[in-house]
Amino acid sequence: MQHEKALALTLAGGHEDADPAASPLLDSGNTWVNELGSTATFTFGANGMLSGTYTSKVSGGGGTISGAITGYYKGYTIAWSVLWPTNPPAITS
Numbered sequence: 782m783q784h785e786k787a788l789a790l791t792l793a794g795g796h797e798d799a800d801p802a803a804s805p806l807l808d809s810g811n812t813w814v815n816e817l818g819s820t821a822t823f824t825f826g827a828n829g830m831l832s833g834t835y836t837s838k839v840s841g842g843g844g845t846i847s848g849a850i851t852g853y854y855k856g857y858t859i860a861w862s863v864l865w866p867t868n869p870p871a872i873t874s
Contacts, residue, residue, distance in 0.1 A: 821850060821861075829853050835863040835873075848873075 852861025
C-alpha cells in the first residue's frame, strides 16, 4: 500500500524537504486510487500547501460525489480534509 511505502521512507530517513509531487509513491499525475475506486488528485503548492479533488465512488446517496481537498505537506507527510458539497455540509479528514 502506498501509505506504508511513505511510512517506510520516512522511518528510513526520507528527506523532509523531498518533493512529493516527484515521488514514485504517487500514481500518474499525482492521483491516488483506493481499493474502492475513489480517487484523490493533489496539487502540491508553495509553502507546504496542497489542494485538489477527492471523488468518492461510495457516498451516502449511493452515487459518485466530489469534494475540494485542502491540506498541508512536509516531505512525504501529508494531512488533508475534504469539504463535501452536501446539505448539511460535511467535512472528512
